[in-house]
Amino acid sequence: MNTNRLSEKMAKALNDQMTKEAHAAQIYLSYATWADDQGYDGIANFLYRHANEERNHMMKFLEYIQERGARAHITAIPAPDSDPTNVNDCFEKVFKQEVANTEAIYKVVELSFEQKDWATWNFMQWFVKEQAEEETLAMNLLDKIKIAGGANAKDSVLYSLDRDLGNTPDDAKLAQDATTDNP
Numbered sequence: 001m002n003t004n005r006l007s008e009k010m011a012k013a014l015n016d017q018m019t020k021e022a023h024a025a026q027i028y029l030s031y032a033t034w035a036d037d038q039g040y041d042g043i044a045n046f047l048y049r050h051a052n053e054e055r056n057h058m059m060k061f062l063e064y065i066q067e068r069g070a071r072a073h074i075t076a077i078p079a080p081d082s083d084p085t086n087v088n089d090c091f092e093k094v095f096k097q098e099v100a101n102t103e104a105i106y107k108v109v110e111l112s113f114e115q116k117d118w119a120t121w122n123f124m125q126w127f128v129k130e131q132a133e134e135e136t137l138a139m140n141l142l143d144k145i146k147i148a149g150g151a152n153a154k155d156s157v158l159y160s161l162d163r164d165l166g167n168t169p170d171d172a173k174l175a176q177d178a179t180t181d182n183p
Contacts, residue, residue: 003069010117011070013108018061020104023077025054027097030080031090040158042166043087047094057127064123087158088142088151095138102131141165 006014032047065072084090105127112121148157 006065006068006070006120007115007117010111010115010120011065013111014061014065014070014120015073015075017104017108018058018065018072019075019077020101021054021058021061023080024097024101025051025058026077027080028054028094031084031094034083035087035090040087040162042162042164043090046165046168050094057130060126064120068119086151087153087161088145091138091141091145095135095142098131098134098138102135105131 004011028047028051032044032051035041035047036044062072081093084093105124109121109124109128112118112124144161145153148154148161153161
């Protein structure tokens with residue numbers, strides 16, 4: 001008996017997104033090893049944590065595909081782009097990667113809406129919120145680096161940023177979560 005409840009097009013879109021999440025994990029790992037090699041242990045720790053988070057996202061897609069009766073397909077992922085040239089470049093690349101991932105998530109959401117696949121639409125809402133958080137976090141870090149001097153930030157400021165990132169939670173406050181009691 002066929003228990004697949006995903007259209008062929010939806011299964012492909014979800015598998016493609018699963019691969020994008022795996023690729024994002026590799027990008028974060030690559031940047032983390034670069035930061036570690038440069039002596040930025042806190043930044044490396046932050047990036048290693050995010051690599052693990054992206055891998056967890058990949059697993060959410062894998063489990064969802066399988067639970068809907070389709071088959072998750074594990075494919076090769078592209079190698080990450082070149083190493084960052086400095087801390088500012090690292091977080092610019094992180095931000096661009098997160099924006100690209102958000103756009104890909106939105107395409108899956110749009111497809112689920114078009115196909116009236118409400119289970120998938122509901123599943124994807126977690127990722128919509130997650131991507132808003134990821135973009136906000138990356139943007140906030142870029143703002144701090146910009147204030148510190150961007151690509152020309154001094155070592156003493158980068159030392160402080162590195163120390164802070166090693167101890168900072170990975171959560172970002174979102175406008176959609178703001179209330180009058182908790183702005």
